[in-house]
Structures are given as C-alpha cells and as structure tokens.
Amino acid sequence: MEIKPIAYIETDFKEKFGIPRQSGRVSSVGRIVFEPEFRVSEAIRGIEEFSHLWLIFDFSECHREEFSPTVRPPRLGGNKRMGVFASRSPFRPNSLGLSSVRLLSIQKTETEGEVLIVSGADLLSGTPIYDIKPYLPFTDCHSDAVGGYADDFKDYKLSVSFPEKLLLKVEEKKRETLIAILEEDPRPSYQNDAERIYKFRFSNYEIGFKVIDKIVFVISVEKA
Secondary structure, X not given: OOOOOOEEEEOOEOOOOOOOOOOOOOOOEEEEEEOHHHOOHHHHXXXXXXXXXXXXXXXXXXXXXXXXXXXXXXXXXXXXXEEHHHOOOOOOOOOEEEEEEEXXXXXXXXXXXXXXXXXXXXXXOOEEEEEEEEOOHHHHOOOOOXXXXXXXXXXXXXXXXXXXXXXXXXXXXXXXXXXXXXXXXXXXXXXXXXXXXXXXXXXXXXXXXXXXXXXXXEEEEEEO
C-alpha cells in the first residue's frame, strides 16, 4: 500500500530540538494546509462538531533504513532500552506518528482553501499529514488506563526564570507557549550540565537557556 500526504502542518517549531515530547502538553498553535487535490469542502464537512482530532503523520526527519527492535526513550535518560513498540520513539519501521490536537477553527483562505487551526501540536513545521480522524471521547478516553514507565514523568516540570527585558522581545501571544515549552525541559534527558548553554528555535526567535537545580534560566532571545 502506498500512502501520500493529504496535508502539511505549519507550526512555530522550526527544528526538532524544543518540540514538546507529547501532544497537548503545550498549547502551541498550528495550521493544517491541505494539498490541492484534497482542498474540497465536502472532505471536512461536519469536522467543526468535534473538539479534538487525531493526526497521523510522518516523522519525516527521522527516516532510517535499518530496523532496530529497541530504542532509548529520552525520559529514561537515553541509557535504558525499551521495545520500539513499547515507546513513542520517532525511529519506527514505518516512521508514523499519532498526535491528538484541539480544533480551534476553520480558516477560509483564497489561496490555500480551508485551513484547520489547531492547538497542542507537537510537530515540526512542514510535517506531512497522512490522515485526520475525529477524537471520540466515549471510546478514545480510558480513565483506568495505565501509562507504564511514562507515568513517572507525567507531572515533571521545571520552573522558569525569564527576565522581563528578554520576555518583552517575544510576541505577546507566543509568550505563554514558549514558557510552557521551557517548563517541559526541552533538553535531552542524558544532558544535565549546569554550565551548558542550550539554544533552540521557536517561531522567529532563537532562545538560549541554562538549567540549574530544576530551574530554567533564559539568558538570550534573538531574532532567528
């Protein structure tokens, strides 16, 4: 079976470093732009009745030729191996990802057709979308579900120290999302050097920070 993208998503995430590890953890806004042949109003008829959507996408920057049955989940420090099918690692046999996002609105445009505006996306800008399905709370939500080793990190957050003079450099509507990304600790879990300066791109900015004793200290905000 051959599959092809039906759409691409535009987000503020311009590189892999800094992307939230799971969807819904950060209220980042994205635009889902359909490919020309799928820009048909009938294809999304009724979608506005749903609050959330499932996105099936391609880990397009993580393709590998060889198959590895085990991976090193970042939250486990990169030192412990788990089965690839017991993880959400992007390094998979078919490089498919699954993301749950909130549907905010449908934007009608002259050049791109109807665009879906979503929040909570954890996708690199330009990521190919293979399919979109409505999220059904009566069947997709399992209140008694167990999250395995990932449960140990569901409440993990850092404190953020963001000097006002630096925060004011960031567009106001993007500040809350940026702080939430930093709270999630974008560093690889195996890196814990208090002297190291980490940098990542978010929207049109390059953010520099350090982490000392579970506190993120933002030290630079530059136009990217």
